[in-house]
Amino acid sequence: MTTMTTTPLWCDRCGEAATAAAHPACASARQLEPPRFCPDCRRRMKVQVLPVGWSAVCVEHGEIRG
């Protein structure tokens, strides 16, 4: 099951606490990178990049795709 969070707890790029507007460099880098950390629990996700799109799986919170 994928849990939707409106306010992520963790930055999905660096895995640090996601306080409001605190990670401009991560946000910018994320335009050319998939997420690496689960925004809900901070676990490192299993990420597969494909020629078109990517998928990222958290063992607890399921898969997200982009």
Place this chain on the structure above:
Amino acid sequence: MPEILDQARTQVLGDGVGLDQAGVLAVLNLPDEHLPAALQLAHDVRMRWCGPEVEVEGIVSLKTGGCPEDCHFCSQSGLFTSPVRSVWLDIPSLVEAAKQTAATGATEFCIVAAVRGPDARLMKQMREGVAAIKAAVDIQVAASLGMLTKEQVDDLVDMGVHRYNHNLETCRSYFPNVVTTHSWEERWETLRMVRDSGMEVCCGGILGLGETVEQRAEFAAQLAELNPHEVPLNFLNPRPGTPLGDRPVVEGKDALRAIAAFRLAMPRTILRYAGGREITLGDLGTRDGLLGGINAVIVGNYLTTLGRPANADLELLNELKMPVKALSATL
């Protein structure tokens, strides 16, 4: 006109003979005001000795992360605190990736694994995967699986893999600063076996690892000596958690100087834009490189990072009146 460009016009454009290390260094050291002339000459060389076609390729990671090697730029090494986790791609997804790639008009699909060299499991996955792709998709299959044994080279030929990528990454003199778990010579040995097998050799590297300009020229000369069918040119995209994670990115103008210089060293090779061009060159620089010696692109995403959408590159090629190389032309 600087002397080196006059010399290159006669020698490289006229006779198809690449510049040597000293010549490449002179191009890398050209002041900014001569960069447009260098790019124009490199473009003329590419048009004369390769033609207007651009070879389009897609790549996919069959096995990501957890690599035992320590290439200091690589987020897939298991020896650093990179957030990249180990993951395998299943065969239906691999075939789907090949289909997505073919749909862009690409003629090349390269299957990559983050390993020192393949083990039996990876070779089995390759055999099944390549067969499944060939049964479903009209595309040439290439591979990049690290260092090979002679038996593995023969197996890949038998599977129908037509080109093998194995990057030297940087020049021989700088390599020990970047990788300590294997040597430049070991990589060269795999390249030699690939060459002897009849597979096409694809060998390039990454600029911006901390090498000097002299070492960049050394690298171009060493690649020219190898004379690969294709040279993929990457620019360092510093990855979090790797030893080179804090390095600055290559300046756009230096990247363009390198593109021109590598083309003038290797007039006939397929010189491909690989990773890092988005951050080093941006949209404008990407165009300058395509008009300065580059004649191939990787479209879509990379192995662990994302690229521009394939459409953006294809539209640019269309605008530049550079036809995408067709499959019939490669067979």
